[in-house]
Amino acid sequence: MTMASGTEGGVPTTAPVGANIGAPAQTPPSPDKGMFGVKGTGDVSGFGRLVRPRPAVFDSPRPYGGYFDDVYDALEEAYPAVSEAIEKVVVDRAELTLHISAEHIAEVCQVMRDDESLRFELCSSVDAVDYLGSDERRFHVTYQLTSMTYRRRVRLEVAVADGVSVPSVTQVYPTADWQEREIYDMFGVVFPGHPNLTRILMPDDWEGHPQRKDYPLGGVPVEYKGAEIPPPDQRRVYQ
Amino acid sequence: MTTSEYASERETTEGRVFTVTGGDWDQLTANVDPLSNEKIVVNMGPQHPSTHGVLRLVLELEGETVTECRPVVGYLHTGIEKNLEYRNWTQGVTFVTRMDYLSNMSNETAYCLAVEKLLGITDDITERTNTIRVMFMELQRIASHLVWLATTGMELGAISMMLYGFREREYILDIFEETSGLRMNNGYVRPGGLAQDLPESAVKKIRDFLKMMPKRLKEYEAMLSGQVIWQQRTQGVAVLDVTGCLALGITGPVLRSAGLPWDLRKTMPYCGYENYEFDVPTATTADVWGRYLVRVAEIRESLKIVEQTLDRLKPGPIWVSDKKIAWPSQLALGLDGLGNSLEHVAKIMGQSMESLIHHFKLVTEGFRVPPGQVYVAVEHPRGELGVHAVSDGGTHPYRVHYREPSFVNLQAIPAMAEGALLADVIAGGASLDPVMGGCDR
Numbered sequence: 001m002t003m004a005s006g007t008e009g010g011v012p013t014t015a016p017v018g019a020n021i022g023a024p025a026q027t028p029p030s031p032d033k034g035m036f037g038v039k040g041t042g043d044v045s046g047f048g049r050l051v052r053p054r055p056a057v058f059d060s061p062r063p064y065g066g067y068f069d070d071v072y073d074a075l076e077e078a079y080p081a082v083s084e085a086i087e088k089v090v091v092d093r094a095e096l097t098l099h100i101s102a103e104h105i106a107e108v109c110q111v112m113r114d115d116e117s118l119r120f121e122l123c124s125s126v127d128a129v130d131y132l133g134s135d136e137r138r139f140h141v142t143y144q145l146t147s148m149t150y151r152r153r154v155r156l157e158v159a160v161a162d163g164v165s166v167p168s169v170t171q172v173y174p175t176a177d178w179q180e181r182e183i184y185d186m187f188g189v190v191f192p193g194h195p196n197l198t199r200i201l202m203p204d205d206w207e208g209h210p211q212r213k214d215y216p217l218g219g220v221p222v223e224y225k226g227a228e229i230p231p232p233d234q235r236r237v238y239q
Numbered sequence: 240m241t242t243s244e245y246a247s248e249r250e251t252t253e254g255r256v257f258t259v260t261g262g263d264w265d266q267l268t269a270n271v272d273p274l275s276n277e278k279i280v281v282n283m284g285p286q287h288p289s290t291h292g293v294l295r296l297v298l299e300l301e302g303e304t305v306t307e308c309r310p311v312v313g314y315l316h317t318g319i320e321k322n323l324e325y326r327n328w329t330q331g332v333t334f335v336t337r338m339d340y341l342s343n344m345s346n347e348t349a350y351c352l353a354v355e356k357l358l359g360i361t362d363d364i365t366e367r368t369n370t371i372r373v374m375f376m377e378l379q380r381i382a383s384h385l386v387w388l389a390t391t392g393m394e395l396g397a398i399s400m401m402l403y404g405f406r407e408r409e410y411i412l413d414i415f416e417e418t419s420g421l422r423m424n425n426g427y428v429r430p431g432g433l434a435q436d437l438p439e440s441a442v443k444k445i446r447d448f449l450k451m452m453p454k455r456l457k458e459y460e461a462m463l464s465g466q467v468i469w470q471q472r473t474q475g476v477a478v479l480d481v482t483g484c485l486a487l488g489i490t491g492p493v494l495r496s497a498g499l500p501w502d503l504r505k506t507m508p509y510c511g512y513e514n515y516e517f518d519v520p521t522a523t524t525a526d527v528w529g530r531y532l533v534r535v536a537e538i539r540e541s542l543k544i545v546e547q548t549l550d551r552l553k554p555g556p557i558w559v560s561d562k563k564i565a566w567p568s569q570l571a572l573g574l575d576g577l578g579n580s581l582e583h584v585a586k587i588m589g590q591s592m593e594s595l596i597h598h599f600k601l602v603t604e605g606f607r608v609p610p611g612q613v614y615v616a617v618e619h620p621r622g623e624l625g626v627h628a629v630s631d632g633g634t635h636p637y638r639v640h641y642r643e644p645s646f647v648n649l650q651a652i653p654a655m656a657e658g659a660l661l662a663d664v665i666a667g668g669a670s671l672d673p674v675m676g677g678c679d680r
Contacts, residue, residue: 092612093356093359093611095613095614121485122485122490124488124642125614125625125627125642127627127642129629129637129638129640130638134631142627144614144625144627148485151506151507153614155612155614173486174486174487174488175487175489175650179647199313202313202316203313210318211320211321217324217325232322232326235325
């Protein structure tokens with residue numbers, strides 16, 4: 001018995017005729033109207049470059065329920081400029097999110113920490129999300145505050161466009177120091193008032209901000225049993 | 240040639256000979272203040288046996304006193320959060336388990352709790368799954384604290400503690416291996432359930448462990464607590480009070496060693512922790528000694544919880560009833576690790592086309608998660624582990640951020656080290672129990 005041509009040690013060196021190796025990521029888009037009157041790609045498998053629109057986030061109506069009303073009322077009482085500071089109040093999945101305008105965030109944090117009826121002593125976490133393409137102000141910096149006295153949690157969210165800075169809250173919560181450095185490192189958001197805003201996880205001479213949505217993941221294709229597996233960010237994506 | 244005051248000269252038959260003597264170095268050094276001028280910068284790490292992985296500390300020293308300390312992190316950054324955005328929600332478990340490799344059960348459970356909260360199925364998680372999750376998180380806490388005891392013992396000169404700590408931890412890793420097929424990086428907790436049910440053989444191993452461990456704990460305490468060197472290296476060292484902890488965001492045993500009984504298992508319970516009886520140990524010394532006492536006491540409390548989970552363990556399903564989320568196949572532990580059970584493969588390949596389609600869609604595509612964001616926190620062996628998960632409605636996470644206690648707690652090193660002795664930097668840093676895999680993610 002002879003081995004098939006183009007085979008070396010059982011691994012085919014040439015692509016077999018008719019096989020579509022590595023094709024899923026490179027399927028050409030269909031014309032506007034295809035067979036059977038299909039519009040668009042006609043793709044029902046879920047990977048035909050469908051774009052999932054991000055639903056807009058709306059204000060939640062009062063009452064918010066639970067302790068959320070108490071927190072909002074207490075903040076309103078303690079911080080007179082609340083109407084211009086708060087852009088939106090969202091209650092979702094039993095979590096309260098206060099959308100704060102960037103210039104007010106440090107003041108709001110100060111009030112949240114110091115007011116007797118709020119007392120958010122612990123800033124649990126500060127991080128950012130890049131909503132590229134769905135929000136003009138693409139970077140949303142979020143602050144997860146914890147009140148140990150009342151056992152409550154609140155999230156503050158600040159949205160800024162690329163190049164717009166967010167006042168640092170390190171004066172109020174020193175723990176935000178490294179976390180703001182991480183946001184600067186990963187997203188390029190600048191925090192004026194931070195004592196030492198340098199990169200923290202990436203090397204000092206790194207170019208770009210890796211957690212941005214337009215920053216590629218990178219990677220190389222991997223050969224496995226004759227087929228080529230594309231790097232993760234070029235594989236098919238189900239939307 | 241001029242004669243020098245440093246060298247006397249005499250004439251010989253071969254010519255003039257100079258005898259060089261010590262010179263004026265005595266005068267020179269007399270003018271130097273030995274205390275103020277010995278400032279040196281020492282680079283400790285990133286490759287140093289006592290900095291727990293690849294932590295680098297840049298220390299400015301005057302004599303043996305640290306005047307300035309700057310921690311440098313990031314040497315173990317692997318972009319796990321970025322990678323998660325390119326995998327489906329279930330695959331994420333495989334990544335987050337590799338963050339803090341000493342407490343992967345907590346990492347996995349926190350991630351799954353976040354995904355389940357986004358899906359709105361928190362209340363649908365079965366009783367048995369919650370019990371096993373609690374059991375494994377507590378076993379993991381014991382294992383993590385044992386490694387802390389072991390490494391801190393080694394760093395302060397108690398090498399035998401290192402051997403004992405790792406020996407007992409191996410028992411716990413055996414239990415994990417019996418259940419999930421892997422000692423570490425288990426990928427065991429999955430959104431909506433568990434990869435594999437708890438086998439009877441693992442239950443037996445846990446019972447053996449519960450019998451053995453209290454005796455061993457007494458041995459450690461007999462070895463360390465009364466020992467003068469251990470006391471002097473830990474008592475009054477690296478003090479950080481409640482104010483300092485809260486300002487710097489320090490949680491976990493370090494905060495409790497300062498006297499504040501803040502433990503998320505009690506204050507904001509999850510996975511049914513409100514149904515277990517246990518205490519939150521605290522100390523008042525706020526030093527390394529206090530953290531040692533708290534951690535040893537926490538091992539005892541965790542043993543109590545594991546004991547209760549064994550009593551509560553009733554047979555039942557481990558996956559949520561929603562077939563669009565629950566993993567389609569019962570996995571089976573084969574000779575080469577965890578894989579699809581042969582029965583399941585026989586069914587989807589030979590009997591039911593619908594099962595095959597269902598399996599294929601769920602495994603390759605994954606489930607969709609309604610858009611929104613949540614923040615879920617669990618009590619990790621090192622403090623508050625928070626997961627901020629954002630979904631855009633797709634099958635992949637839009638963004639997952641880990642609030643890692645190692646990362647936040649390491650900010651306390653300058654506060655503990657500056658003004659103290661160099662040797663106490665080792666004890667203080669160790670008392671934070673940082674795991675760099677978690678810190679750098």
